[in-house]
Amino acid sequence: MARKGEKNIRWMRWLLFAVVFNIQGLSAQSLDKQRRAQVDSVLASRYYSNKGNLDTTYLMRPQTKWTITARMNVSGAKLEVEGNENGRHFKSEMSSDRKATLSLGVSHLGLSLSLSLNPAKLKGKYSDYELNFNLYGKRLGLDFIYQDAKNFNGWFDYEGHPRFDLPANKLSVKTLNINTYYVFNSHRFSYPAAFTQSYIQRRSAGSALMALSAQGQHAMLKATSDEELEQLGLAPEERERAMNWKEEMHMKMTNIGIGAGYGYNYVPSQKWLLHISALPTFIFYSHTSMTIGENRVPLHYHFPEAIITGRGAVVHQWSNKFCGISMVFNFTNIGDKEELSVHNIKWRARTFFGLRF
Numbered sequence: 456m457a458r459k460g461e462k463n464i465r466w467m468r469w470l471l472f473a474v475v476f477n478i479q480g481l482s483a484q485s486l487d488k489q490r491r492a493q494v495d496s497v498l499a500s501r502y503y504s505n506k507g508n509l510d511t512t513y514l515m516r517p518q519t520k521w522t523i524t525a526r527m528n529v530s531g532a533k534l535e536v537e538g539n540e541n542g543r544h545f546k547s548e549m550s551s552d553r554k555a556t557l558s559l560g561v562s563h564l565g566l567s568l569s570l571s572l573n574p575a576k577l578k579g580k581y582s583d584y585e586l587n588f589n590l591y592g593k594r595l596g597l598d599f600i601y602q603d604a605k606n607f608n609g610w611f612d613y614e615g616h617p618r619f620d621l622p623a624n625k626l627s628v629k630t631l632n633i634n635t636y637y638v639f640n641s642h643r644f645s646y647p648a649a650f651t652q653s654y655i656q657r658r659s660a661g662s663a664l665m666a667l668s669a670q671g672q673h674a675m676l677k678a679t680s681d682e683e684l685e686q687l688g689l690a691p692e693e694r695e696r697a698m699n700w701k702e703e704m705h706m707k708m709t710n711i712g713i714g715a716g717y718g719y720n721y722v723p724s725q726k727w728l729l730h731i732s733a734l735p736t737f738i739f740y741s742h743t744s745m746t747i748g749e750n751r752v753p754l755h756y757h758f759p760e761a762i763i764t765g766r767g768a769v770v771h772q773w774s775n776k777f778c779g780i781s782m783v784f785n786f787t788n789i790g791d792k793e794e795l796s797v798h799n800i801k802w803r804a805r806t807f808f809g810l811r812f
Contacts (some may be wrong), residue, residue, distance in 0.1 A: 469811035481799035493525075502564040509593075513658045515641040517811050521776065522562040528571075530554045530585065531802055532604055534628060534674065535751045549609035549626050551602075554585055565653065571740060587803070591650045598764070598783065599632040601803065603627075604733070628674045631650040631783050632801060634764045636734060638666040644720055649730035651770040652777055652809060656728050659756040661719035666734040668712045668762040670787055672799065676704040702748030708789060708797070709743075712736030737761050743797075757791035778808040 503516050529552045537546040560569035568584040583606055588599040638644060640662030646655040718732030738760040744755055768781035782804045786797040790796035 457490075458562070475616075486722045488617070490576075492625065493520070504579075508642045510642045511657075513656065513660050514528065514645050514648070515655050515657060516653070517655055519811040520564050522560075522809055522811050524560045524562070524652070525809045526558045526560065526805055526806055528558065528587075528803060530555045530587075530804070532602060532628070532630070533798075533800040534607070535798040537792045537798075538670075538790075538793070539793060543614040545611070545613045547609060547611045547621070549607040549621065551583065551604040551628070552606040552608075554583060562653070566761055589650070591647045591653075593645060593654070594638050595794050596636045596646055600630075600632040600785075600803075602630045602801070604630075611686070624675045624811065626674065627677075628672065630799070630801065631669075633669045633672045634734070635667045639663045639665070644718065646718070646730075646732075646766075649720060649728060649770060650766075650781055652772075655772070656720045656722055657725070659720060661670065661723045664716045664718055664732065664734055665714060666764065668714075668734075668736040668764065670708065670710045670762055670799070672706075672708045674704075674706040678703045703745045704745070706745045706764050707743070707799070709741070710738045710760070710762060710789065711740040712738040712760075712766060714761075718766070726771055726773055728768070728770040728772075728779075730766065730770075732766045734764040734766075735761055736763070738789075741789065745795075754795055754797070757794075760789055762787045775811045776809065777811075779806070781805045781807075 462676035481764045505748040515746075519747065532551045534549045535543075535547070539545070550786035554573065556567050556573045558571035560567055584603040586599075586601045589598070590597040605627040606624060607628070609621050609626075610618055611621050636646070638646065640660065643658075643660040645654040645656055648654040706743075714736035715734060716734035719728070720727040721731075723729070739758060741756055742749065763784075763786045764786040765786075768779060770777060772778075782802065783799040785799070787799040788796070789798075806807065
């Protein structure tokens with residue numbers, strides 16, 4: 456009987472242990488649920504808050520917690536150089552290979568995570584590097600774009616001589632563009648409504664904008680060998696002109712500008728939004744240098760030098776879905792084409808489709 460009692464006691468201990476373990480597990484799960492609910496509540500309170508005196512007649516948050524968005528991005532760059540040498544006009548245009556990426560983004564009450572892939576880079580057909588960081592806030596915003604491009608192609612035109620193609624993969628350009636904006640009428644006008652769909656523009660509205668822009672760039676044109684010049688098949692006079700390419704060329708630029716512009720969101724119906732904005736900034740600080748071999752070529756400041764950022768978007772939404780296209784365009788004008796001027800063009804187009812739930 457004693458052994459049987461001891462056996463029953465052991466079974467009761469194991470049963471008690473199992474009950475306590477399950478209770479603790481349920482308590483931990485319940486506590487995790489409570490914590491998740493508290494975090495979710497804080498995020499929802501912050502997401503739907505109206506601290507900026509939001510005019511809900513014009514703007515509102517989507518009444519959902521989750522947003523999934525698929526995007527396709529295409530971007531490109533162009534470098535133009537124009538001027539006069541010994542009384543003759545010259546012009547050159549070089550364009551980088553276009554970059555296409557596919558991305559998928561998930562957003563929960565304003566917190567977002569996205570993953571991007573470049574199919575051409577995965578196949579080894581694209582060697583350039585580009586980093587884009589875009590922050591579209593209700594009142595403040597930022598575009599940060601860094602590009603290291605080597606796949607340039609283009610042409611050179613020198614007065615009195617036929618136009619000819621420049622050697623491929625000779626030009627490499629590292630460029631950093633930073634553009635910030637401030638929206639004065641943020642309680643009625645929204646950049647995010649057009650570019651991230653984290654707000655819904657219910658009525659047409661516009662706003663004056665203030666902007667600060669900065670650009671840094673280092674361009675290098677590699678020296679061309681005699682064999683490469685032979686392969687171009689140039690006429691004697693063209694070959695004499697191309698002899699300059701036998702020396703490496705470097706161009707470095709740093710520009711900072713400040714300015715103002717205007718943006719407008721047009722809502723023809725509840726399902727459509729059309730956005731357009733322009734932000735010209737005039738350069739107040741500029742440092743530019745160009746060297747060909749050991750020779751330094753002066754680049755003098757010539758008013759007006761400017762950095763211009765343009766944006767456009769078309770958004771269509773129905774039920775819990777939305778789709779559209781957007782574009783950001785950066786243009787920088789440096790120097791004087793009567794002597795030597797440099798134009799930088801950087802653009803990015805995006806198509807997207809999203810679901811809210």
